[in-house]
Amino acid sequence: MAEKKPRALFAEAGTEPEAAVAAPGQASKQKSSNRAKLRVWQIVLAVLVIGMVIVGGLTRLTDSGLSITEWNLVTGVLPPLSAESWQVEFAKYQQIPEFEANRPSMDEFKVIYWWEWGHRFLGRIVGLAFLIPFFYFLATKAIPAGWTKRLLIPGVLIGVQGVIGWWMVTSGLTERVDVAPYRLALHLGLAFIIFALLSWNAFCLSEEEHELLAARRRRFKPQLGFGGLTVALLFAQILVGAMVAGLDAGRGYTDWPLMQGSFLPPHMTPEAIWQFIHRMLGYAVLIVIGMFWWRCRKTGHPDVKFWGMVAILWGLAQVVWGIITLMGGAQWYHAIVHQLGALLLLWVMLRAMFAIAYPPEQKIARA
Numbered sequence: 278m279a280e281k282k283p284r285a286l287f288a289e290a291g292t293e294p295e296a297a298v299a300a301p302g303q304a305s306k307q308k309s310s311n312r313a314k315l316r317v318w319q320i321v322l323a324v325l326v327i328g329m330v331i332v333g334g335l336t337r338l339t340d341s342g343l344s345i346t347e348w349n350l351v352t353g354v355l356p357p358l359s360a361e362s363w364q365v366e367f368a369k370y371q372q373i374p375e376f377e378a379n380r381p382s383m384d385e386f387k388v389i390y391w392w393e394w395g396h397r398f399l400g401r402i403v404g405l406a407f408l409i410p411f412f413y414f415l416a417t418k419a420i421p422a423g424w425t426k427r428l429l430i431p432g433v434l435i436g437v438q439g440v441i442g443w444w445m446v447t448s449g450l451t452e453r454v455d456v457a458p459y460r461l462a463l464h465l466g467l468a469f470i471i472f473a474l475l476s477w478n479a480f481c482l483s484e485e486e487h488e489l490l491a492a493r494r495r496r497f498k499p500q501l502g503f504g505g506l507t508v509a510l511l512f513a514q515i516l517v518g519a520m521v522a523g524l525d526a527g528r529g530y531t532d533w534p535l536m537q538g539s540f541l542p543p544h545m546t547p548e549a550i551w552q553f554i555h556r557m558l559g560y561a562v563l564i565v566i567g568m569f570w571w572r573c574r575k576t577g578h579p580d581v582k583f584w585g586m587v588a589i590l591w592g593l594a595q596v597v598w599g600i601i602t603l604m605g606g607a608q609w610y611h612a613i614v615h616q617l618g619a620l621l622l623l624w625v626m627l628r629a630m631f632a633i634a635y636p637p638e639q640k641i642a643r644a
């Protein structure tokens with residue numbers, strides 16, 4: 278250990294360089310308070326992404342997505358504020374094929390405009406809610422070692438998401454009267470990935486690094502592998518769901534369990550095929566989550582068992598709600614709950630995976 282230098286004559290107590298160095302206990306307190314702040318930030322971002330998914334879903338379900346025909350990152354912040362500027366925006370909308378298909382009045386146009394504007398505005402808020410804290414935490418050296426990249430990746434994806442959103446809108450401005458379904462699937466899929474990364478970061482920040490390292494040694498490897506497979510299948514189902522939504526394929530074949538009286542759809546249109554795949558994959562996902570739950574039970578760990586059970590119950594509710602959504606002809610109020618349910622099911626699966634990957638120490642019951 279370095280020897281402590283004697284204090285200079287007349288120097289005030291507490292002004293020597295050693296006093297500026299935090300004591301070990303203080304440093305570890307500072308580290309855990311930094312982790313707590315970063316965690317809150319990740320949770321806030323994840324909640325904003327949920328808001329974004331809901332507003333985005335409602336923008337689609339109200340057919341509002343093509344009402345703003347330009348992309349101006351800065352000037353687009355302001356909505357039209359005068360009758361003239363509304364006229365200008367309306368005139369631009371009248372140039373695209375969707376106007377011909379629907380022929381809304383000015384008042385109807387204003388409604389769809391506000392939805393799309395709200396979605397874009399919230400997107401800008403999410404961007405700022407990432408950028409400002411990120412640079413603040415970077416400048417104040419509050420980011421623990423090895424975390425910069427993990428925090429940066431969702432932020433970069435938020436930026437990419439904006440570009441994909443616009444790329445999606447452009448697919449509906451010239452020939453089509455709505456956006457290309459595969460672009461919608463990509464946009465929704467990326468939103469779910471951003472949400473998943475933010476959630477995982479928040480889980481990991483809830484524990485100290487040394488606690489995570491200790492918990493890691495207890496992890497249930499076979500369950501982790503199977504859980505990864507389950508999440509991958511769930512994600513595939515989410516993408517297929519977005520294709521169904523993008524094609525408006527939930528508005529036909531509204532009988533269940535059959536499709537117009539037969540197991541296979543009688544007419545193999547893209548809408549019928551995607552709906553058929555979504556039905557079948559939905560049942561498969563439910564079965565696989567059931568197997569996942571069974572494996573969680575086998576660990577005997579209370580947290581793992583609990584989250585495995587939440588996953589199967591939520592999965593079951595999601596499938597039942599999917600059937601209700603379908604049989605009601607994909608009404609917006611059913612569809613939006615189904616979409617939110619999928620996002621929360623993903624969260625529950627990830628939470629179960631976290632319990633499997635970093636199981637908390639079990640308390641031994643007293644005799």
Ligand code: HEM
Nearest residue numbers: 515518519521522527559562596599600603607612616619
């Ligand atoms: C684990 C099971 C399921 C998951 C995770 C899931 C997920 C999704 C997702 C993410 C969407 C896109 C929502 C949007 O972008 O608005 C969707 C749409 C849809 N899903 Fe599912 N789904 C599941 C099961 C089912 C089942 C079993 C059915 C019916 C038998 C069903 C019927 C529908 C319908 C009709 C739509 C279109 C709704 C619209 O037009 O907005 N889903 N699903």
